[in-house]
Amino acid sequence: MSTDLNYKGEIVIVDDDPANLGLLFEVLKAQQYVVRVANSGRLALTVINSSPPDLILLDVNMPNMNGYELCERIKADPNTSEIPVIFISASNEAIDKVKAFRVGGIDYVAKPFQMEEVLARVESQLKIARLSHQLQMQMLRYQLDPHFLFNALNSVRTLIAVDSETAEEMIMQLADYLRYLLVSRNKLEVSVSEELEAAQNYLAIEQVRFKGKLIVKTNVDSRVENYLIPASLLQPLLENAIKYGMKSNPKPLEITISIELKNDKLCLKISNTGKWMAPRENASNSTGLGVGLENIRQRLRQRYPARHNFTISNDEDSINVLIEIPISEN
Structure with a gap:
């Protein structure tokens, strides 16, 4: 609709x-x-x-x-x-x-x-x-935000005792991300530039947390900045990439965000090094790998019924999540 x-x-x-x-x-x-x-x-x-x-x-x-x-x-x-x-x-x-x-x-x-x-x-x-x-x-959107907030605050609590300066830096990044959630709370869609900025704030928090073990790259077509996408679409994908990429990848984890126009579609791709870990059938709602992905599937199905593509592929040393949606301009 x-x-x-x-x-x-x-x-x-x-x-x-x-x-x-x-x-x-x-x-x-x-x-x-x-x-x-x-x-x-x-x-x-x-x-x-x-x-x-x-x-x-x-x-x-x-x-x-x-x-x-x-x-x-x-x-x-x-x-x-x-x-x-x-x-x-x-x-x-x-x-x-x-x-x-x-x-x-x-x-x-x-x-x-x-x-x-x-x-x-x-x-x-x-x-x-x-x-x-x-x-x-x-x-569907609000199922995700409390989970992230809990994880972030838990990390800050741990850091305060051992590295107060890093904890302060992390709190500032968290404040920027929460500001985005507050401003966009009544929006079902935001511009690519807004969503990307929020995603980068989230990744900055995780980079502080993992200290040199997380490398982030972006490849974004400047023409897509004003196109609209569902709010908080990237963060759960990035959270899964970090959580399970860290478990399956012995080297520093590398995540790449790519957004481009292709065949009249807006294509968003999250790639990370590591190996695919299949969701556990009985994973709990708070920690299961499948929860965030299923949430995204439901949101895309609601917003773009039969007009979107959501695929996950993996090769020997990387996992790729691709979302293709119709173009909608702000």
Whole structure:
């Protein structure tokens, strides 16, 4: 779901009746919605999976695949399961409404419909979906920050007794990072330059902590500075790279942050020396390697359903995490 303030929403209409399809298309288009159409269930799956919309208006009675079957398939796919579906049907029977809700529908409009009612229901469901999306993104983000803060404060506490000057330096870096969290706390997205500065503050804290055992390199295309990315996206990846890279790499750990434009995508890559350590199946939420990565997967799936790439690769002496997302400019 786009965060552009001028963006009202993208809607897919699925109906085998050309008259209904045309009417809904014209009215929604006039209200500044982005609209796509499909006249069958099979075509609808292709349209929806190619670029998931913000909302689906779905007819019930269609040949080959009816609306109930189509809705079940949409809800079974993790990339499309969160899309709200409003059923539009000639039947006003309670049993049909109950079935629509059971397969995952969020609302039901009986034909013949009044366009004012359809528009009101569309606007209401899009608003609910947008608020729900924002809440989920914030919750996923806040799962990470307390974990980092605990680790950082623990390191400062240890340093105070043995090296007060280094502890003071670390506190200053931590203050800069916490300032970023405070300023961006209500933002789901920040510019690449803001996120990179926060990541560098985090790495500076860890460099103080590891004293010469951590080498950081950056390779960032200057053209990407104003593009938007999810807030606090890099830090959990860097935390994993440090925590497990230190365990699997006997030499000083080297981390490289690369950000570039490639094929109309924003590509973010975190590479570190060392060997891949697979997540433990029963790792606890506070220390498991898989927690941070799964959090990132969920956030990307929420923000860019079916429009992103998140891959982890490893060779003999390095691990690479690559994220590719659509370009969004500040």
